[in-house]
Amino acid sequence: MSHYPGAGPVIHDPMTLPSDDNVDSYTFCVELKGSQWFLQKGKMIAYYGSMEFNGIGHGRLERLVRTSFHSPLHASDWVVAEGSGKMLLADRAFDVNSYDLDDGNLTIRSGNLLAFQPSLSLKQSIVPGFLTLIGTGKFVAASNGPVVFMEPPIRVDPQALVGWADCPSPCHHYDYGYMTGLMGGLRAMTGLGGASGEEHQFEFVGAGTVLLQSSEALMAEQPTGGVPHQAGVPGSGASTGGSQQGGAPRLPGQLGDLQRRFGL
Amino acid sequence: MFRLQGSKVLAVEMTGDAVKAKNGSMVAYDGQMAFKKLSGGGEGIRGMVTRRLTGEQMTVMEVKGHGTCWFADRASEINLVNLQGDKLYVESSNLLATDAGLRTGTTFTGVRGASQGNGLFTTTVEGHGQAAITSDGPAVVLRVSAQYPLTVDPGAYIAHQGNLRQSFQSGVTFRTLMGEGGGEAFQIRFEGDGLVYVQPSERNTIAGDL
Numbered sequence: 001m002s003h004y005p006g007a008g009p010v011i012h013d014p015m016t017l018p019s020d021d022n023v024d025s026y027t028f029c030v031e032l033k034g035s036q037w038f039l040q041k042g043k044m045i046a047y048y049g050s051m052e053f054n055g056i057g058h059g060r061l062e063r064l065v066r067t068s069f070h071s072p073l074h075a076s077d078w079v080v081a082e083g084s085g086k087m088l089l090a091d092r093a094f095d096v097n098s099y100d101l102d103d104g105n106l107t108i109r110s111g112n113l114l115a116f117q118p119s120l121s122l123k124q125s126i127v128p129g130f131l132t133l134i135g136t137g138k139f140v141a142a143s144n145g146p147v148v149f150m151e152p153p154i155r156v157d158p159q160a161l162v163g164w165a166d167c168p169s170p171c172h173h174y175d176y177g178y179m180t181g182l183m184g185g186l187r188a189m190t191g192l193g194g195a196s197g198e199e200h201q202f203e204f205v206g207a208g209t210v211l212l213q214s215s216e217a218l219m220a221e222q223p224t225g226g227v228p229h230q231a232g233v234p235g236s237g238a239s240t241g242g243s244q245q246g247g248a249p250r251l252p253g254q255l256g257d258l259q260r261r262f263g264l
Numbered sequence: 265m266f267r268l269q270g271s272k273v274l275a276v277e278m279t280g281d282a283v284k285a286k287n288g289s290m291v292a293y294d295g296q297m298a299f300k301k302l303s304g305g306g307e308g309i310r311g312m313v314t315r316r317l318t319g320e321q322m323t324v325m326e327v328k329g330h331g332t333c334w335f336a337d338r339a340s341e342i343n344l345v346n347l348q349g350d351k352l353y354v355e356s357s358n359l360l361a362t363d364a365g366l367r368t369g370t371t372f373t374g375v376r377g378a379s380q381g382n383g384l385f386t387t388t389v390e391g392h393g394q395a396a397i398t399s400d401g402p403a404v405v406l407r408v409s410a411q412y413p414l415t416v417d418p419g420a421y422i423a424h425q426g427n428l429r430q431s432f433q434s435g436v437t438f439r440t441l442m443g444e445g446g447g448e449a450f451q452i453r454f455e456g457d458g459l460v461y462v463q464p465s466e467r468n469t470i471a472g473d474l
Contacts, residue, residue, distance in 0.1 A: 009343055011459060013407040026401045026464035045420035046404075046462045048412050090420065090464030093341075093401025 014048045017086050020098065020138060028089045028096045028140050030115065036064060036082040038122070039089065039115035049085015056080065068121040071131060074110060080118075089114050094142040101139070101165075107132045108163030108211075114140040127169055145214030152204040159216035167208020173201045266344055266361070266394040274335045274342050274361060274396045278328070282364035285335050287323035289360060295331015302326050322356040322387060326364065335361055340398040343405075343461065345425065350458075352389040354397050354423035363393030397423050399463035406460045413455045419466030426458020 017023065019031040030037055032051065044053070056065055056075040064080065081087060090096060091114055099106070107125045116122065116139035125132045133139055141147075143162050150156070155173050164170070204210050269275045273291065276283050287301060302324045327333055336342075337360055345352055347366065362368065367390045389395050397403070399422050408414045408428060415433070424430075433451040454460055 009403070009405045011405045011407050013409065014412050023404055024402055024464075027404050042417075042419070042466060044417055045464065045466065046406060046414060046416040046460070048406075048414055051415075088404060088406075088462070090401070090466075093463070093465040096464075 014086050017048075017088075019086070022096065022098070023088065025095050025146075026090055026093055028098060028114070030081075030087045030089060030140075031085075032081065032087060033084050034082075036080055036118050037087075037115050038069065038078055038118060039081055040113065041077055041079055043089050043091050043114045044081070045088050045090045047085055047087040049083060049087075051081055051083035051085055051087060053079045053081050064118055068118045068135075071122055071124040074122075074124070074131070077110075089140060091142040094144050095146055096140055096142050097147060098138055098140045101133060101136060103136050104166060105132060105134045106139075106163055106165040107169070108141055109161070112141050112143060112162055114142055116140070125169070130163070143211075143213035148212045148214060150210045150212060152206055152208060152210060154210055155201040155203045156210060156212055157216060158200065158202055160212045160214075161202055162211040162213050164204060164211060165209045167204055167206045167210070170202040170204045173203040175200070266363075266396060268342060268344060269334065271341050271402060272336055272339050274344075276327075276333050276335065276361065277331075278333065279330055280328075282326050282328040283333075283361050284324050284326055284364055284366075284368070285361035286337060286359065287325050289335045289337050290325075290327065291334045291336045293327075293329075293331060293333040295329060297327055297329035297331060297333055300326045300328070322359070322368075324368075328364075335396070337398050340400055341402045341463075343397050343399060343403045345395045345397060345423070345461075347389065347391060347393055347395060347425070349392055350390075350426055352395060352397075352423060352425040353386050354389065354395075356387045358397050358399065358422050359387055359389070360396040360398050362389055362395040363391075366391040366393045366395060397461065399461070399465075400467075401464040403461045403463050406462065408454045408456060408458055408460055410455075410457065413453060414460055415451050415453045416460060416462055417466060418450050418452055420462045420464070421452060421460070422463050423461040424454065424458060426456070428454045428456040428458040428460070430454050 012023065017029045019029065021029060023029050027045070032049070054061060056069060056078050061080050065075075069075070069078070096114060101120060107127070107130050110129055110131045113131055113133075116133060117137035119137035120133045120135040120139060123132045123134065124130075141162065147162060152167055156170075161170075265277045267275045267277070278295075278297075284302065290299065342360060353371065359368075369388045369390070370385050371388050372385055403422060406414055408426075431453045433453055
């Protein structure tokens with residue numbers, strides 16, 4: 001794999017491709033030897049050897065799915081690759097990296113997860129739009145720009161958050177002083193007077209690691225993966241009173257509340 | 265002489281010779297350069313008509329002079345290809361520049377092109393010299409040989425060269441129609457001897473939804 005100028009590009013064949021490692025920053029190579037991997041639909045770009053891709057609903061995979069796939073709502077986005085050979089994974093020219101979990105847990109934005117070994121088990125996080133991996137094994141995730149690891153306590157921008165490991169789920173943090181009062185209400189309603197766009201963060205406390213990407217570009221939102229409409233389930237849209245009219249949440253004493261107060 | 269400056273800018277040093285490049289892709293030059301638009305990809309009347317008919321249109325300019333000329337296209341990654349008498353098959357939208365000595369043409373690709381949403385025809389580059397192709401993210405070059413056939417996602421395929429046979433595989437079954445497809449319903453299988461260029465990103469194709 002020597003790369004000297006003038007020699008043209010590096011040419012890969014099944015012998016020189018790495019096994020379960022990055023080919024370059026944007027491409028990851030998975031070696032299958034009769035084993036299985038879960039991968040998100042459409043992230044395979046090429047493979048050597050013979051492989052089969054089957055949807056999660058495939059009857060023969062039921063046992064596998066029962067032990068390591070616990071998110072029925074994402075089932076239509078995932079497939080199981082099995083066979084033998086080497087397979088290349090990539091996602092919109094984003095950086096891809098693999099991570100090893102050793103009897104641990106990690107929560108990641110659902111769109112950023114590309115593939116994982118069935119020795120891990122996938123569950124839906126209580127935070128909407130995130131998935132949690134529990135167990136021991138390897139998984140591959142994409143990020144726009146390299147991933148930065150941070151330690152709590154930390155407040156992060158919602159768009160830059162890729163995931164977190166071993167620490168409690170985050171909470172929302174609003175910049176109270178900036179949003180309250182007459183001026184805060186005016187700013188929120190009109191965008192005039194300098195809405196910085198950073199009034200809202202995710203706050204992490206406790207021990208663990210927080211993964212951030214170095215840009216605020218997100219994966220396209222998947223229409224699937226919602227949670228059942230039940231009272232008490234976060235993100236289900238079944239609110240239990242307190243009618244929020246969308247947009248930024250209102251704080252008491254804000255201008256926008258005048259409408260509600262006068263019953264308009 | 266083609267040279268990459270960074271990964272997204274192509275520098276071409278010229279001493280009186282010429283290169284063909286995508287129209288409007290010049291970003292800078294020093295020395296003396298003349299730019300001339302070549303109608304119909306510089307393939308003569310026949311090429312012009314063929315390109316019009318096949319929809320594989322390509323606006324090309326000829327750059328000629330002494331000095332260095334830099335080319336770039338929408339900050340996409342550039343990959344250099346050396347041709348020694350073999351043929352490069354590439355989508356016209358991915359072709360950035362070729363040596364003037366290389367012949368370009370169009371060829372029928374069949375159903376592969378249709379699955380990529382690129383139409384049924386593709387561009388060929390033939391001869392001895394260098395070509396530069398663009399990709400979304402640096403391309404991975406994969407060798408295909410007799411004992412190692414390769415299967416590629418149509419959305420990630422950008423080009424191939426050498427003596428390759430391609431066959432189209434469709435995994436569309438009743439399960440696909442029920443929304444439980446494998447997600448990789450269309451694949452191109454390459455057999456023979458040559459190189460395949462894939463990009464770490466997928467264009468939106470019909471296959472992407474299945």
